[in-house]
Amino acid sequence: MAPSDPWLEELLEERRQKDEFMARHPESPFVSARVPFHPLRYFPPDPAYRVPGRIVRMVTPQEAYLRTNRDGSSVMRHIGELVFELKGRELTLRVYHAGEGVGAQVFVPFRDTTSGRESYGPGRYLTLELNEQDAYDVDFNRAFNPYCAYTDDFECGFPPAENDLPVPIRAGERAWQADENPATPSSLVKARTAKALGRAAPAPPASPRRRPAASSARRRSGAASPKRSATQRAGRARAAAPGRARSAAGRSGSTAPRSKLARRRGPPRRATGAGTARGAPSQRTARRPPRAAARAPASSPSRRRGRAGASVPARRRTSRRRSRS
DSSP states (O other): OOTTOHHHHHHHHHHHHHHHHHHHOTTSHHHHTTOOOOOOOBOOOOGGGEEEEEEEEEEEEEEEEEEBTTSOEEEEEEEEEEEEEETTEEEEEEEEEOOTTSTTEEEEEEBOTTBTTTBOTTOEEEEEEOOSSOEEEEEGGGOBOOGGGTOTTSOOBOOOGGGBOSSOOOOSBOOSOGGGOOSSHHHHHHHHHHHHHTSOSOOOOOOOOOOOHHHHHHHHHTOOOTTSOHHHHHHHHHHHHHHHHHHHHHHHOOOOOOOHHHHHHOSOOOOTTSSSOTTOOOHHHHHSOOHHHHHSOTTOOOEEEOTTSOEEEHHHHHHHHHHHO
16 A cells, blocks of 8 residues: 555544544543543554445435433434445445434444444444435545543434444444443443442342241240340340239239339329228338338327328427417
8 A cells, every 4th residue: 555645645634633633622522521532543544445335315214213322312314225335245224314403414323243342332433425426435444433432421322233234344443442342332321321320230139038947936935045145135134024023913913023213203003902901001101100200209298290190399389389479
């Protein structure tokens, strides 16, 4: 291949200008998304992948929906088929028009047997300018990656299944990151979804663990688990003792020993006939006499009964009468 070939010089100049655009222009996906840039990777120029072709147009263009990297749909117009011959095989690719704003430019998304290995897995693009003769120079050396191959900030359409070529196309742009090249469009969508959710690929659910029959029988019988320490078992026994004692006292009608807090509050109130006879002293009264009665001497002749039943000294009564007068 002569270095002065105009086709080769034009191709190499286009690649140099594209690298400069990607590295510095504000509309570059690398600049807008703040992705570190390195020069794009290409297959060596090969004129064998430059062939003539023609577009067989449809009488009425049809609306088409292409799946995107965000698991959505891109609305296009299917205008016809691009027919060409490559290495002795006649091949066809669907041609799409993106609508207003692109003029007479159409694009041809495609995949081949190098996709997911040497070239970008979800597919590459070719662009053509429509003409009246519908005769075109199909040059796969100018095939390029969509912007979603560099960053997730852009949405791009995937080639339909009808545009999967059964031959290798070792021409045009290669995968930008060989170590992070999705194999298929579906794998790209799954990886992007997992990244958006902030987690890795979902793991299969773990089977529920069943408790052994011995533990279930021990829990039903009330026996202590062997895994608990002696201190834990003693604490549980002390916590359960008052409740068990009260339950036993309610069934048998006897008085159960009460805690310190219950003794401070005084004897429990009982209805007539509920454990003691009417007028019978309670356990606390029988055990300890009132404090006022215990202090009064037994030989004092002048005493009177107060409101609470305690004896009041006569001296206090005399002093009160003098203060009133």
